[in-house]
Amino acid sequence: MDRPKLPLDGACRCGRVKIRISAPPMITMACHCTGCQRMSGSAYSLSAAIPTEGFAVVEGEPVVAGASTEAGHHFCPDCMTWMFTRPAGLDFFVNIRPTMLDDVSWYSPFIETYTSEKLGWATTPAVHSYERFPAMEDFEPLLAAYAASAT
Numbered sequence: 001m002d003r004p005k006l007p008l009d010g011a012c013r014c015g016r017v018k019i020r021i022s023a024p025p026m027i028t029m030a031c032h033c034t035g036c037q038r039m040s041g042s043a044y045s046l047s048a049a050i051p052t053e054g055f056a057v058v059e060g061e062p063v064v065a066g067a068s069t070e071a072g073h074h075f076c077p078d079c080m081t082w083m084f085t086r087p088a089g090l091d092f093f094v095n096i097r098p099t100m101l102d103d104v105s106w107y108s109p110f111i112e113t114y115t116s117e118k119l120g121w122a123t124t125p126a127v128h129s130y131e132r133f134p135a136m137e138d139f140e141p142l143l144a145a146y147a148a149s150a151t
Helices: 034-040 136-149
Strands: 008-011 018-021 027-031 045-051 055-059 073-075 082-085 093-096 111-113
Touching: 027 136, 034 045
Parallel strands: 027 111
Antiparallel strands: 008 018, 018 055, 027 045, 045 093, 073 082, 082 093
16 A cells, blocks of 8 residues: 555535645555445545644634544535544544545545444455454454555
């Protein structure tokens, strides 16, 4: 998998909220759960886990919204684009929607989750698939495998 050329800038659909990543992703994912399907208006949502210190909102003020504010989904208050998620209790990373970035040529999901809820025709090139989320003990080996696969 390709590594992104950092830093990478991005924005919501209307351009009022802008973000920057300055650290490589810890892992990339596609989630097939029905919640992500509904929030993204697609067959799955895409995300890249960015270390917290490598992520910044550089312009605008996103709002927390969505089905559960505890999930930490952040949106542009104007165009309501779902931009990133700060999961409660997991302060070491931010899950960004990679399609917000100006350059997504490097992106490919390494794992896919909630395949138990995926649409029958939806496929991804993910290397690892899980019916729900991986077990917590699986994350360290997955992060190491992702790091080793990135060039």
